[in-house]
Amino acid sequence: MNILGLSVATTEHHAAALVQNGRLVAAAEEERFNRIKHYGAFPRGPLSNANLLNDASLTLRDVLCKQAIRWVLTVSQLTENEIDIIAINGVPAKYRSGSLQNADPQSFVPVRDGRYLFVPHHLCHAASAYRLSGFSEARVLTVDGRGERETAACFDATATGILTRRHEVAVRDRHSFGGLYETTSRMLGMGAFGQGTVMALAALGKPGFSLNDSVWARSFDDVNLDVVALQQLLMNVARTESEPLLEIHRDVAYAVQHALEEAILVLGTQTMTKGAGMPLCLAGGVALNCPTNTRLFRQLQPAGMFVQPAAHDAGTAIGAALEAAFQLGEPRPERMQHAAWGPTIDAEECAAALTRHGLALHLPNDPAGEVAQRLADGAIVCRAVGRMEIGPRALGQRSILADPRRAELKDRLNYMKSRASWRPFGPSILAGRESEWFEDAFVSPFMLFTQNVLPPRRSEIPVVVHADGSTRPQSVERHILPDYAAILDAFNDLTGVPMVVNTSFNRGGEPIVCTPEDAVVSFLGLGADCLQLGPFFVDRTRR
Template sequence: LDLRYFDFPYGGKRRYSRRFVEAFGEPRPPGGPVTQRDRDLAASLQACLEETVLHLCRHLARRTGASKLCLAGGVALNSQMNARILASGIFEELFILPAAGDPGTALGAALLAAYHVAGVRRSFPLVTPFLGPAYEKARCRAALSQAGLPFREVADAPAEAARLLAAGKIVGWFQERLEFGPRALGNRSILADPRDPAMKARLNARIKGREPFRPFAPAILAERVSEFFVRPTLSPYMLLVETIRPEKRGLIPAVVHHDGTGRLQTVSRRDNPPFYALISAFANRTGIPLLLNTSFNRKGEPIVCTPEDAIATFRTAGLDALFLGDLCVEREE
């Protein structure tokens, strides 16, 4: 890597040098039109990344004889690259920490110190990605009352949320403990009906403000992944891009990328019972065992953590309903 083309970590948001600009041209202004040159450059960078990483994987496999690969670091959040590694067959198994960026690096440093400094000689398996704080119903009630929002307690939150989603509503889903990492995995999620071809544009216009080419993720019941995806891969942390079966793409247009892929999240009853129950209830209503899942935040903001965060986002964004556990708030028409 020729570091003369980069200005990291001293360049702030602009991490490349003037030499990089001279080689590749001036950057696209924020909000400017995406040209063919922009597309070609992005595709070339992705292709180079994938080929470089595959070369490193082959080298590691030859040197170590290992059959399993564990990845960390921000590059490991590149779900297209991860899918290429898995499809290559270089390793039999691939594990990526859900917080593969800076938080995961900090966790790795702590584990290294525990082993070498404190002498802790045991493994620390990741049982769940839901390692953040949870909030009691009393806190949620108090937050809703303080905000002056009328709410109701529902007997079956997954079933009620599924009813609203099937009716085309955009739902904020706030349950139990916060996810560890940048992906919303069903505890701090904004959910929508994947059958609606206009849903992606609605979400971007009302809430997310993302570039139109960026896809939203399908969260599917783990046991039904083979019905909708060419390769029935388990991807509980939303870190793999997989090809959606051609005959299914018209059923779920809101989560299909331009190349026929989706950034897959598989959901099991064991890993997340409330989210599993919600998708199951939606499947019972619609025949579609998946939902559009995106992080519970607006553009430029972190994922909501507290009930107060969720309420603030509900009030300022275009959500139609909010569930704090089994407490439901619906936006007045």
């Protein structure tokens, strides 16, 4: 059975995914094709932020992510008529007359209309994590800006595969977990999508700034997320992007991050009630907050924990398709071990793009060795090989790599990518070597947890150590990403360090590169030293 999953019901991170016979085979975000970062359709409607979930006048044709859909069908050699089910990441307003008002969390279920299956938004998030976790039973916590009526929900997942919603936090106006961080980002001059910057800034702050009880949680039924009060409070310290970043702004970020962690910890604790010794799955945009994920992992101590790399709305395309597959009796998918579900780099397209831009076609005998040597020499290497990852983290297939030992490279990387000079970078490290460098280390394949660098080793890898001594590593398994692991092996042989700096391959304000042409244009614009593009290697420092 062919099931097309679409993230189109909300207003950002639109995406398409294909599940065949229960297995995920393709997934990509629309932004990678149209080159509009965070893309989501904003159709005309009576609401300024109209979408399928809040405007009954809108139809699917108003919001379709056409380029992502076209790619999914093309790569799978399918026509639209060969798609059996189209699963959507939300229940449109016109289908929800009664269910939205019913306070029983279990009353909100998917709606079937012909070959369309509309899956409640937070159920899509839950399915995107649990159904790819490899866990038989689990507890699932989803937290984001908003779904049809909620900003957070928890689910029980049983061995039968059924996801049962137990509790939810209702949205009132703009009061939501996602709204909390977005408001803070705007007020601190970092824009609507500066949540990652605020999260990083929090590590530079200290306790002391009071949020005046505008954010707290005692249970799913007793939560205060007063975004309006928070915005009024922050008016006195608001800044524009061009204004200096002061100590008070760092303290605001610290206070908001701390309040978020405390609230999510309450919800996580309730999610795990009667679930001692069980695994925990996380999803929703807030599950991209690495310090919060780590705190849940450390304090709740679940039997295992899984966060899939597209935890934001793009991942609900996958979740919608997987939930539809389950309900139709399709086989269970395997545990997700990588994020590379997008378009692949084609060698002929690489050659054409390099030639168009006047770059030589060099085929190295030992690609991993050449990349590692240039990294050890201090070069910054852009890498676009294999299939593109889904989600905001580049995990080796569309990455910019550097030597973590060279402190001066941090400023150069941040300048190249138009990022604040204090923002941290994370490393990709050979799996199995984490305990040599991190405290209480564990395997983290998707860069979604923080780990503290061992104090004696922090001076050895300054580029990837944040102000609080933490880093956000990606563990690279040789059997999952063999070509990328080969670079790490070669770099370790040269330097004794089994990791490299890894940041996403894109310029500031742009999506991660998708095609060879994107990669060459970005490489030249960034001013990086080397480019590994498919089978080719370009070194601009050697004439």
